[in-house]
Amino acid sequence: MKKQIENRTDVEFLVHQFYAKIRTDKEIGFYFNTMIKDWDAHLDKLTDFWETNLFAVKKYKGNPNAVHNEVDARFDGKITSNEFGIWLNYWFQTLDEHFEGENVETLKRRARKMGTFLFVSMFEHRKKIGETSTEI
Ligand code: HEM
Structure with missing residues (x-):
């Protein structure tokens, strides 16, 4: 039976299941x-991120915009909306596979919104640093 997302343990499980799909x-x-050299540290950080996002605890400290701009630069500005679409599909799929309830909808909405911001920020950053790729 599916459960509600209630605490860090649930978020941790979600993050682990999600990245197992992403990695392969x-x-x-x-x-x-x-990019990721230490997967345990990454999974911990992303658990902090979503726990902070969902339960308003002060754990995650970071700048996802800057991080994604770096990732995009490392791959010569080639990340498109296709990559964001695949990412979001896995996120939705993982949430629906294991959980139900209001927090599922909240996490879908927040990831979708954040994906849009990250992508637009990447796009603007490319123009600023004079990359040639402007593909959306
Ligand atoms: C769609 C919504 C997405 C969300 C909400 C999201 C969220 C995050 C967050 C919170 C981090 C940790 C940032 C930090 O280190 O403080 C992260 C790292 C990362 N993201 Fe995303 N991400 C998204 C999409 C993507 C996409 C589409 C890609 C690549 C195609 C991507 C590649 C990465 C990589 C490689 C890292 C690790 C960078 C490093 O540690 O060197 N992300 N993401």
């Missing part, structure tokens, strides 16, 4: 496997 994806797995 043929189209976007390599972005993560190239």
Whole structure:
């Protein structure tokens, strides 16, 4: 039976299940496997991030915009809306597979919104640093 997302343990489980899919994806797995050297630390950080996001605890400290601009630059400005679409599909799929309730909808909405911001920020950053790729 599916459960509600109630605490850090649930968020941690969600994050682990989600990245297990991401890491093995043929189209976007390599972005993560190239950039992330310490997966345990990454999974901990992302658990902090979503726990902070959902339960308003002060754990995650970071700048996702800057991080994604760096990732995009590392791959020559080639990340498109396709990558964000794949990411979001896995997020929705993982949430629906294991959980139900209001927090599922909240996490879908927040990831969708954040994906839009990250992508627009990447796009603007490319123009600023004079990259040639302007593909959306
Ligand atoms: C769609 C919504 C997305 C959300 C909400 C999201 C969220 C995050 C967050 C919170 C971090 C941790 C930032 C930090 O280190 O403080 C992160 C890291 C990362 N993200 Fe995303 N992300 C999204 C999409 C993507 C996409 C589409 C890609 C690549 C195609 C991507 C690649 C990465 C990589 C490689 C890292 C680790 C960077 C590093 O540690 O060197 N993300 N993401």
